[in-house]
Amino acid sequence: MNAHVLAIATPPETMNAPTPATSPRKGRHTFNVQEALLNDIDRGVLTPGMPLEERALADKFDVSRTPVRDALKQLAQMGLVKLTPHAGAQIARKSIGELRALLEYVSELEPLCTKLAARRVDALQIARMEAANALCERCANTPEEYGKANEAFHDVIYDASHNPILANQIKAARRQVKMYRVGSLASPAHIQRSLEDHAAIVKAISSGDERRAMEAMQKHLPAGNTGFSEFLAKVPMHYFDNESANPYALMRL
Structure with a gap:
């Protein structure tokens, strides 16, 4: 018919x-x-x-x-x-392995997004990025507010990449990771390191240096063994599924 x-x-x-x-x-x-x-x-x-x-x-x-x-x-x-x-x-509860996989996923895609931002950024987006970074600096003494400002800073970089598909994939993964982010920006030392990373990222993107922009973002993200261990140490074990309650689950990572 x-x-x-x-x-x-x-x-x-x-x-x-x-x-x-x-x-x-x-x-x-x-x-x-x-x-x-x-x-x-x-x-x-x-x-x-x-x-x-x-x-x-x-x-x-x-x-x-x-x-x-x-x-x-x-x-x-x-x-x-x-x-x-x-x-x-x-x-939803993730396994420790799933959480690490998400962090690795973000840590591969976000430097790529930053590279594209360095390639395509314009004067308006540079101004937005500098304003977002200035807000982070003003919120440095208030961890909760710093967390929000930090998200806004990263969002500006996603927009500057002019790749909405890549940006949406990163945002979806970061949202799942965020459920496990317990006090990871609470210490003054961590916030200071984060601000130093931001300054390097802004400088690299503004100058159009794609390689340096990627490297600065890679350094900023907690995907390496040390960074992941620090991240994991702050997460209550009941946030993970039953497999992760087994201490041997950590040995397989």
Whole structure:
């Protein structure tokens, strides 16, 4: 049967009527629930392993369970929520190996993004990057605010790469890593090292030095053995899955 026959056979009111699954109200409720949960994950209110009960969330957001269920499915696709049949949902827990793999992934892609930024950056983006770095300096004595300013600094570099596909991949991976970032920017010494790295990154990108920009970003990221060990030391073990509770899991890394 060709498309012309199908069009004739389908009543116009059936073709045009919105279905419940695509109704604007349902989509808005799903989006609102998803954004609220994302915000709680980003702020550390929801941490790996925490249960997410559909009925309680529906009551909290004053919606039916359907948009809650849809929001949880979308978060599961992002790697932030784990859905288990007959057991419900929880904030996803990674193994230690998975967390290291994510950090390695970011540590390969972000220097590439920085290289592209050095190649393509313009005067406006250099000004934005310098402003973002200045904000980091002003927030140096407030770890929580520094963390937010640091994210904004990296976001400017992603934009300067003019490669949204690469930027979105990095942001998705960093969001999963962020759930495990417990006090990693809390010490004054760490913040000072971070600021020194930022200065080197800004200088390399502004001068268009692609190689130096990549190297500066590689130095900035905690993917090496020492950096990963320091990162891991601050993460509560109950954030990891059962395999990671085995001390021999660390020996395989």
